Amino acid sequence: MTGHTERPLLFLDVDGPLLPFGEDPHRTPRGTTPDSRLARLTSELGNRLTALPCELVWATTWEEEANAEIAPRIGLPRLPVVKWPEPTDQHEREDRWFGLCWKTRALVNWAGGRPFAWVDDEITDADREWVAAHHSGRALLHHVESYQGLADEDFAALDRWLRAL
Template sequence: MTHDNRPLIALDIDGVLRPIDPDPSLFESGWQTREVTVTPENWPRRRYLIGPPPHAVQFPITFNPAHGVWINRLIDRGVECAWLTSWEETANAFWPELLGIPELPMAASHEQGDLSKMSMTAEEWKFYSITERHAGRPIVWIDDWNAPFDEERFAGCGRPAWIFEDEPWGTPDALVITTDARFGLTAEQMSRVDAFVDRFLPPKG
């Protein structure tokens, strides 16, 4: 659990910042593709990903520079933007340079706590990790597979048996953004996030 009361934006990558099988129309609205070098050393070794390549390979990443502008603006206003992705710490090997953002902390990782030892899907692990670790904070969770985990579950309806009733759990202030993996995070969805965090920040100067 944390006593930080800043709004937290928990960001997935695949299907959010990196579209999967991207719709061709994206490239008419500012999206770009760049090849990065992936090596066995910088490939994330996590339970939800396939193993590393046997040698260095060129890996195409489609991204939208507008996401970097948006993330930097949120950070400047006092919002904590953090990774919640199976890329885990490896995200900082590629995405800060692509988007022009600082390295981001992990909202949760498999190095923190015991949830990774349980039999869970990636999305279950993400939900339980941030809802326990960041109890009480305003939370925005942006993912392409998080639809079952709505705001009611963040508010306490999803309290698992291993979290006792007198332990902090969940938050009454949550926003769940579910992206379409072909299109990634849209301008309309970013506007919804902006409107949500505005409730917890000083007025814009």
């Protein structure tokens, strides 16, 4: 990953953090249509992401579609995209055994020792422990509720962590 500035990375998942889905278990159900999910994608969201002191990277199954569909709606430039490697049987078994998110190993490899924050609705303590043991740089694995998406407190936590580096 040469040629990049050494700003910390922010790995962005789309479904959940940027496009909330599902129901809040503590509230009465509300309708969530694909159109209402996309309506959440505003330039304000893009402005808040670009205001963070980091390099944004798509870490989503959307892959390049995130640049085609999501970035223009929120006013982001084309971002780097994590390409997901085919899992080896051994890694798949290990990851399941440790309870890891299927993205964890690939993101640590992609970061190559650089500090990174990762926002996703699939992050667990198992991922945090694995990253602490296998990543030489600092890392913040920030879980976002899938029904809520990135909220003010998430942006505040990310901003604090990134500026403390």
